[in-house]
Amino acid sequence: MLELNKSLRPDISGIYRGRFAPSPSGFLHFGSLIAALASYLDxxxxxxxxxxxxxDIDPPREKAGASAEILQTLEVYGLHWDEDVLYQSQQSAVYREVLADLSQQKISYYCRCTRAQIKALGGIYQGHCRDLKQPVNDSAIRVINTFGTSQYNDLIQGHVTCNPELAQEDFxxxxxxGLFAYQLAVVVDDIxxxxxxxxxxxxxxxxxxxQLSFYQILQYKAPQFGHFPLAVTHQGFKLSKQNNAPEINKENPIPSLFAALTFLGQQPPNELLQxxxxxxxxxxIAHWSITQVPKSQEIVL
Structure with missing residues (x-):
């Protein structure tokens, strides 16, 4: 087991620790606000x-100035964080330590399969390169997925079942x-x-x-997860930076906060608009109830 928590205080056991983890590929939109607000209130x-x-581990997708703009918007909306902001771009040494440990334990391998090849074989990677000893150059690294978790209990959605074949895939x-994969960075940073x-x-x-499988591979206890509905347009598009969702208003945050609370099923009284x-x-914060968050996976705005 890797010691990933060396720099943290030793007295935080038993304390609820949540997080909001935006990517700087654009500014905060209404869908981002829902995510920030739900995690903050819980x-x-x-x-x-x-x-x-x-x-910020995918430079080609990042927008100049987005990180600073995101943090400024959170402050305008009253969503103040409790510790220094962690930038994934500064975590490379930690990620490399985990990769080295996976290699030493012989639970990772190099893979040269392309997305097109995997799609042609049905869309699920079948471990083709696991025993081929592929060269380092022009290869990805996959972890041997010995757990294949496909079911879990969600704080909002209840019992969740995912595609078992996809869950068992070496990811x-x-x-x-050469860029660190999302699955690696998000799990390692949460640990x-x-x-x-x-x-x-x-x-x-x-x-x-x-990710639950990866926690087991790394021998760490996983967090509890809760998944709220996605805000989608009438055309069926998720509100996202990739779909050019408009930036939320920093001049008057009350209407957007009120709308996000309503979206999350919290029923704020109308007088709070003033x-x-x-x-x-x-x-x-006082009235937050995670049980009131809708279980629907999408809500059309």
Whole structure:
């Protein structure tokens, strides 16, 4: 087991620790606000700590100035984090340590299979390169998935079942282009930061199953997960930076906060539309109920 928590305080056991982890591929939109607000309220309602992590490990997709803009927007909306912001771009040494450990334990291998090849074979990677001793150059690194978790209990959705074949797939931890894979970075950083609860959107229900397998491979206890519905347009598109969702209003945050609370099933009284940010968030923290969050995986705006 790797010692990933060396730099953290030794007295945080038993404390709720949640997080919001945006990627700087664009500015915060309404879907991002829902994610930030849900994770923030669940942490604060449970007398916990709320952390912010910037997932900046994919430079080709990042937008200049987005990280600073995201943090400024969170502050305008009253969503203040409890510790220094963690930037994944500064975690390379930690990721490399994990990759070295996986290699030493012989539970990872180099793979040269392309997406097109995997798609042609049905879309599920079948472990083709596991015993081929592929060269390092022009290869990805996959971890041998000995657990294949396909079912778990979700704080919002209840019992979740994912595609068992996909859940059992050996997944990539280092991309062919040399960039660290999302599955590696997100699990290692949640361990590194002692995250106990992850509240995020339903688009990550299936990746969660894969991440739960990775926690077992690394021999660490996984956080509890809760997945809220996705905000989608009438055309069926998820609100996202990739779909050019509009940036939320920083001049007047109350309407967006109120709308996000309503989306999350919290039923704020109309008089809070006349409140300030501190008053609205104080009400929201006191009245937060995760059981009121809709179980639907998508809600059309």
């Amino acid at each position: 942490a604060k309602h449970n007398n916990g700590q709320w952390l912010v992590r910037i997932e 990539i931890v280092l991309r062919k282009d 590194y930061q002692n995250i106990t609860h992850v509240i995020r959107g339903c688009d990550l229900l299936e990746p969660t199953a894969r 409140a300030n940010v501190t008053e609205l968030l104080s009400w929201a």
